[in-house]
Amino acid sequence: MNIFVCVKQVPDTETKIIPSADGSFIETSSIKWIMNPYDEFAVEQALLVQAANAGSTVTVLRVGSSKDTEALRTAMAMGADDAFFVEATDNLDSYSIAKALKGAILKSGKTPDLILTGKQAIDDDCLQVPQILATMMNIPSVTVVVEYSGSATDIVVKREVEGGALEVYGVKLPAMIACNKGINTPRYASLPGIMKAKKKPLTILSLADVGVSEADRRVKYSNFQLPPEKPAGKKFDATDAAKMGAVVKEVVGLLRTEAKVI
Amino acid sequence: MAKILVFTELHGTHVKGVTLEILGKLAGHTVEVAAIGAIPSEATADLAKYGASKIHSLKGANLDKYSPEGYANALHGFIAAGNFDYVFAGATSLGKDLLPRVATKFDAGMASEVTNFIMEGDQFSGTRPLFAGKCFAKVELTGPRPHFVTVRPNALGLNANPTSGAASANDTAVDAGAITAMIKEIVKGASEKLDLTEANIIVSGGRAMKEAANFKILDELANVIGATVGASRAAVDSGFAPHAMQVGQTGKTVAPTLYIACGISGAIQHLAGMRTSKVIVAINTDPDAPIFTKADYGIVGDLFTIVPLLTQEFKNLLGK
Known part of the structure; x- marks a missing residue:
């Protein structure tokens, strides 16, 4: 199976957020970046599916700034095989990110059997990219998934909704699944894993390479400010x-x- | 004048409260409302009271249960035929899942989970929290229309003086198209109460609850004041409560009118999920617990004695 995982790099929860002087975004210079916590579940799920289906590959994708490639290195240290990084700014909107991810998948030359993401990123909390990407790729998708089982062609997933109720879906692959906490327990990267990750292939692309321009922006943010005291x-x-x-x-x-x- | 649609969901015989909040905020505009399936008369009356000019009941095969593809196809067809400029929905489980799919079918953009907005003539301009509520930003939409918006429940509040609109619901046939991810069954949750993300009042317990059975004192308080019970990550990880009840990062983000934190220290991950609550009450034995820095009313004391006293006092106040 060709398994893809989309990860985002976000400010660490403990990081103090300061709006930039012109209010156009936040000050990013002193931020400690981490892999979006929900994306760890997606990486772990990809590795579990890979282990259950011999000959599968796990490719990690990320769109964002080049200040740090922590999230991709972490994913590869956990066990992912290779990575594609689309160099961009940190304040792209969901539509542009999804389009860039789709472009990166095309560039990989592989047809996805399964795409995994976290259910949301904790920076903008939009919960949009998984659904947009699935719609653009014209494949089925289920979000907020807390249980995953199945084969290389058919899976059953449970989606958590209001009041802890679960919707149980039967899905034919290829599909896109957005993971919630509870689906698995992400492994820690081992020291040998971290050493090996340094030698794994990391392809760097520009937004132009994946066909994304400023014309793809759909959401404009401005006037970033601290909440009223x-x-x-x-x-x-x-x-x-x-x-x-x-x-x-x-x-x-x-x-x-x-x-x-x- | 912008042509506006509000997509609504039913909760029993009524529509979800966030729909009425959105309608109230859009008073003065011509706003149509659509729901999938039959709309009960109580729901129709509520929608009319808050100003819906037309109410559409969208009906078709394979729409009795939610499916991302079926609902997205049906709504896409209806919106395209109606030539709407804006589509609003509540940021509920379903709204958050569905709306980005429909927006993408139009190659259009969507503003997620706004907590306030205005329509300046034909232009939407919203406000939303980012970075777990550590800052706010103005959000605007550009590119192809219609433009899509989800609104966080309880953020706008109800309009005290709504202008009333049409009173009847009309059926419209829609096509769910091909569905490849199909619901096989729905496993009921532990709670029949309003979901945390939509609750107006939340009572949450932390590690100091000591064990799962002790949550019953929170249930008793919640029953008196019509609240939904939540939990901190520490309580969930200790096995006192299921993950569906978790408030905070890797749990639910909530914005109730009243949040009562019982035995919760106030780790930054918890604050991330509840800091935008309107009024926060904290009960903790540790006078230096970080939760007190966010609390409007802090009670330093033992929750096991304070919570039952609160329950009794609310009973007296509410005449229960």
């Missing part, structure tokens, strides 16, 4: 049993009269 809240000490009742009464009263939410 919340005024300091009120804090009550209810560690003393004698005061507890009064504190709870006061808070419930404030929720009605001051916050007006009850």
Whole structure:
């Protein structure tokens, strides 16, 4: 099977986000980049499917800035065979990214049997690229998948929806599957894996190589700013049993009269 | 004047609340509403009250259950025939999955999960949180129309003075086309309550809940105030609650009117999922817990005594 995994590089959760001076994006110079956490599930799933289907290859794709290629190296250290990197900016919109991914798949010369992604990227939280890519490729897709089983031609996946309910889909490959937490437990890259990853093929492409230009932009972001500072809240000490009742009464009263939410 | 469609989903005999929020925000525009399947009279009445000018019930074979392809094909056909400039939907499980597919069939763009927006004449301009709510940005759409937008539930609020619209629903035949990813069954979730992402009030428990059985005190509080129960990653990873209940990064992003955090320290991954809640109440024994920096009302104390007291006090207040 030809398995493709799309990964995104995102700011580490702990990173402080500062809007750039002109508000056109965020300051990216001091950011620590990591592989999008949901994409780790996608890489792991690709490796599991590869192990179950002899002769399969796992190709990783990434579109983004060249400041760091951490996400691709991590994926290859985990076990992916090769990688394609489309050099771009970090603030492309979902449509352009999906089109670039499709272009990179074409450039690889391989016809995908399975494309895996994380269900969303934690930077823009759009949840769009998997569906756009599948629609552009004209293949079926299921998102927010928490269980995966099946063969090289037919799979069964479970999609998590409201209230923890699961939709069970039967899908014929080729297909695109967007992974949620719970589908597997991603492995850590081993030291030998990290050494080997350095020698694995990494092809670098430009946006022009994959047929994407500024004309493909569909969503424009501007005016990046910090959220309004919340005024300091009120804090009550209810560690003393004698005061507890009064504190709870006061808070419930404030929720009605001051916050007006009850 | 822009021609606007709001795609809605049903929740029992009513439409999902976010649809009414969107309609209220679009007051003054001519807005049509469409749903897949039959629309109950209660839902029609709600839609009319909030200003829907036309209500379309889209019917066709193979649309009784959600399928990404079937719904996308059906909606694409309907929107193309109706020549709409904008299509809005709630950022629900279904809305988030479906709308990007339909948009791509038009080679069009979509703004995800906006928390506010305005229509300046014919132009949409929205606001949305990025980087887990650590910043906000203005979002605009360009390129081929129609333009698509999903709106985060509970973000806009209901319009207190809606202008009413048409009262009846009309059937329109649509074609689901070929479906290759087909639902075989639906496994019911643990909760019949409103999903976390749509809940107006959430009561969440953290590691300090100690064990799964203790979540029943949160359930009792939730039942009194009409809340949905959530959990922190620490509670989920400790096996106290299923992943479907997790709030935060690698869980759900929520924006309720009231969020009550019980025994949650407030790790940055948790804050990422709930910081845009309107009012936050935190209960924790540790006065230095980070959650208190985000809380509007912090109670330093033991949740096992405070939560039952809260339940009783809300009962008194609400006359239950």
